[in-house]
Amino acid sequence: MKKLLAATLGILSAVGGFVDIGDLVAAGQAGARFGMAHTWVLLLGVVAICAYAEMAGRIAAVTGRAVFDLVRERLGARMALLNLVASYLVTVITLAAELGGVALALQLVSGVPYLIWVPVAGAAVWLVLWRMRFPVMERVFGLAGLALVVFAVALFWLPTDWAELGRSAVRIDDGGQGWGAYWFVAVALFASTVSPYEVFFFSSGGVEERWSAADLADARFSVLVGFPVGGFLALSLIATATVVLRPAGLTVSDLGQVAHPVVLAFGGVGLAIAALAFFAVTFGAALETGLSAAYAAAQYFGWQWGKRVSPREAARFHTVLLVSVLLGVLLLLTTIDPVALTEYMLIISAVALPLTYLPILVVANDRTYLGDRVNGRWLNALGAVLLLVIVAAAIAAIPVAIGTRMGQ
Amino acid sequence: MRIQVSRQLLDRQLVDVDGRLVGKVDDVEFALDADGVPYLRTLLTGPGALGLRVGGRIGRMLVLTAERFVTDRPMVPLRIPYGLVDRVDSAVWLRIRAEQLPTSPVEEWLRRHLIGRIPGAGRAGG
Numbered sequence: 001m002k003k004l005l006a007a008t009l010g011i012l013s014a015v016g017g018f019v020d021i022g023d024l025v026a027a028g029q030a031g032a033r034f035g036m037a038h039t040w041v042l043l044l045g046v047v048a049i050c051a052y053a054e055m056a057g058r059i060a061a062v063t064g065r066a067v068f069d070l071v072r073e074r075l076g077a078r079m080a081l082l083n084l085v086a087s088y089l090v091t092v093i094t095l096a097a098e099l100g101g102v103a104l105a106l107q108l109v110s111g112v113p114y115l116i117w118v119p120v121a122g123a124a125v126w127l128v129l130w131r132m133r134f135p136v137m138e139r140v141f142g143l144a145g146l147a148l149v150v151f152a153v154a155l156f157w158l159p160t161d162w163a164e165l166g167r168s169a170v171r172i173d174d175g176g177q178g179w180g181a182y183w184f185v186a187v188a189l190f191a192s193t194v195s196p197y198e199v200f201f202f203s204s205g206g207v208e209e210r211w212s213a214a215d216l217a218d219a220r221f222s223v224l225v226g227f228p229v230g231g232f233l234a235l236s237l238i239a240t241a242t243v244v245l246r247p248a249g250l251t252v253s254d255l256g257q258v259a260h261p262v263v264l265a266f267g268g269v270g271l272a273i274a275a276l277a278f279f280a281v282t283f284g285a286a287l288e289t290g291l292s293a294a295y296a297a298a299q300y301f302g303w304q305w306g307k308r309v310s311p312r313e314a315a316r317f318h319t320v321l322l323v324s325v326l327l328g329v330l331l332l333l334t335t336i337d338p339v340a341l342t343e344y345m346l347i348i349s350a351v352a353l354p355l356t357y358l359p360i361l362v363v364a365n366d367r368t369y370l371g372d373r374v375n376g377r378w379l380n381a382l383g384a385v386l387l388l389v390i391v392a393a394a395i396a397a398i399p400v401a402i403g404t405r406m407g408q
Numbered sequence: 409m410r411i412q413v414s415r416q417l418l419d420r421q422l423v424d425v426d427g428r429l430v431g432k433v434d435d436v437e438f439a440l441d442a443d444g445v446p447y448l449r450t451l452l453t454g455p456g457a458l459g460l461r462v463g464g465r466i467g468r469m470l471v472l473t474a475e476r477f478v479t480d481r482p483m484v485p486l487r488i489p490y491g492l493v494d495r496v497d498s499a500v501w502l503r504i505r506a507e508q509l510p511t512s513p514v515e516e517w518l519r520r521h522l523i524g525r526i527p528g529a530g531r532a533g534g
Contacts, residue, residue, distance in 0.1 A: 063497070064499070065499065073419045077419060077434070078461075081462055081466060130526070131528060298429075301432065301458075302434075303512075304428060304515075305429065308532060309532055311529045311530075312524050312530055315523040316512075316514060318523050318529075319522060322523075
């Protein structure tokens with residue numbers, strides 16, 4: 001049980017990264033349009049985030065430095081500032097989308113329009129960030145997000161043709177939707193799996209939890225359980241959409257449709273569990289993105305940050321937190337569609353990915369930092385190959401987005 | 409102690425003797441000793457120094473934003489004599505406590521006018 005609790009940081013990081021509101025809908029869409037044909041992208045993404053989160057976690061445990069410290073050091077003041085501005089924008093807009101997700105989950109349960117829930121969600125997220133202790137926050141939302149497992153359970157309950165599902169997972173096929181759209185979804189899915197804010201949050205969380213070199217095993221366990229669990233949940237969302245929505249020719253445009261397979265399997269109880277899961281993962285993702293935005297800014301400028309000290313002692317950090325949540329709420333109140341917004345954000349964040357992952361790989365090989373805990377040969381080879389994939393996604397992102405008019 | 413300024417000092421985290429985060433090494437200042445040999449005299453930290461190093465329009469915007477929070481302009485960076493540095497590893501560790509250094513004016517302003525006024529600001533969440 002203690003072991004499991006050690007993994008909650010990884011679970012929350014992963015859940016916030018790739019089963020958040022954007023993915024609830026994107027995974028549903030991917031399944032409904034392409035079936036399981038993107039499975040390999042998700043698996044590749046999970047391997048990439050595991051490798052890099054392990055490095056970032058190890059650096060945080062051994063040196064107490066989180067990811068944006070490394071970005072600033074290795075890219076220099078100017079390039080790192082560019083990365084900060086890009087990451088901050090992406091993260092805050094994602095935060096807005098997550099607040100929208102919380103509000104949509106509340107709408108699903110209450111029937112009250114989501115716009116009314118938006119300020120409530122913003123206030124609740126800020127209150128948790130202001131008051132709740134970090135380990136409690138991590139456990140409550142990490143574990144509650146696991147309620148999404150109801151989608152995997154539904155797969156067993158429904159008359160799933162497992163052989164066909166398995167075949168479609170290994171067959172790379174554009175499903176009659178065009179290869180442009182296929183690759184657009186692939187880039188977006190990969191970018192969401194390796195969102196930079198996951199490593200900002202994971203490494204900073206390690207510092208908040210006061211990891212030391214003695215906690216390296218826990219950190220690794222957290223990575224190797226947390227992120228694959230997140231990947232499994234995302235995969236089960238795609239699978240239920242493939243099994244239920246695709247044959248019926250349905251497309252996904254809101255949360256209610258994402259929950260449809262679970263409702264089909266378990267009725268009202270299923271809807272309640274799905275709504276709880278949606279609420280937990282979007283709320284957790286809102287916490288993660290809000291904190292990540294503030295962590296990145298504080299670590300770039302060298303401010304005191306974190307929930308260990310009182311807000312008075314980290315006034316600039318808490319100001320950025322407060323302002324980010326407010327910006328998120330204001331953005332939503334313009335009635336912009338938060339989910340469509342995350343689609344654009346995923347593409348922009350794909351362009352900026354190498355600026356975050358290159359410094360991690362460089363520092364993970366720096367003996368002045370890590371002594372003999374630097375990367376081994378195999379991890380370096382894996383890291384280098386994955387970095388190439390990340391660079392390829394970054395280069396392909398904009399042409400694919402324009403060429404397909406955002407995946408049409 | 410041999411230190412490569414650009415690789416090991418610039419852009420590193422400044423940490424006080426208790427582990428409090430003081431700022432980044434935004435710039436450094438050299439001086440000449442009696443024999444005319446240059447030595448590292450001061451570490452500079454704060455938006456003033458950072459803005460100059462970032463340079464261009466973005467650097468100026470950075471300084472202007474920070475200057476909104478102070479009364480005496482131009483904003484001077486916090487100067488830390490290099491003698492106060494205890495050791496340099498993944499961070500630059502100082503021999504003194506953060507309270508012995510002047511607080512950043514932006515931090516001070518936000519503490520007094522915004523964060524300090526919210527109930528519960530004095531309690532650490534943990």
